[in-house]
Amino acid sequence: MLGIKQDALAWELGEDWNQQKVSLLEQKEAIEPILLQKLSLALKIPVEAIQNFDEEKAVNIISNTFHGTQGLINYNPLASEIN
Template identity: 70%
Template sequence: MTTTTKDKNKKIHQGRNIKRFREMLGMKQDALAFEMGEDWNQQKISLLEQKETIEKEILQRLSEILKIPINAIESFDEESAINIISNTVNNSDTATGNSLYNNYPTFNINPVEKWLEALDENKKLYERLLETEKQLVTSEKEKVALLEKLLDK
């Protein structure tokens, strides 16, 4: 891959990259602020994500929290990434004759096993219900017997 003069002069927006990585990880600004320390809050994270360049120390801390290399934050360019992905997908699809739409999802969960587990759980719940019902009937019979004794006296 060749780097053009245009690519070298392109400024990477580090704050936007922080936001992208944070969102990809499903982390809220509040949670990131909490991880950054007591001097940080949601508003400060929001302002940080608007900055084009971020101080090295802060980048280091964010890198540790997000578990992302600093150079990823400093150099990630969405446009370039999309181009690479687009070219990779198109090239591999035409080379192998595969289409993105022919890929079928695989599941680690066997639906039959899950169904059998659910049936087993239902059976256990039903048995507990019957046991409780037996206890209630026995209790009611004892109450009736006690009332009959009281009436006889």
């Protein structure tokens, strides 16, 4: 959901981590508290966000927030430099 690749997360977690180990971690039903704290720091989100994560709710929030380009501002930072 955060768009972080497994390799990048493994790098953030330390040298004893790799993409395959992160992949296995994603399949776990429960994560030990110490590892949960490391993940929280690496992802820069609160532990509670991981503990209370509900994928269905997250997808609903995202889909209900953005509908095509509705609500998005058409911003071109180069346009102000041209004038």
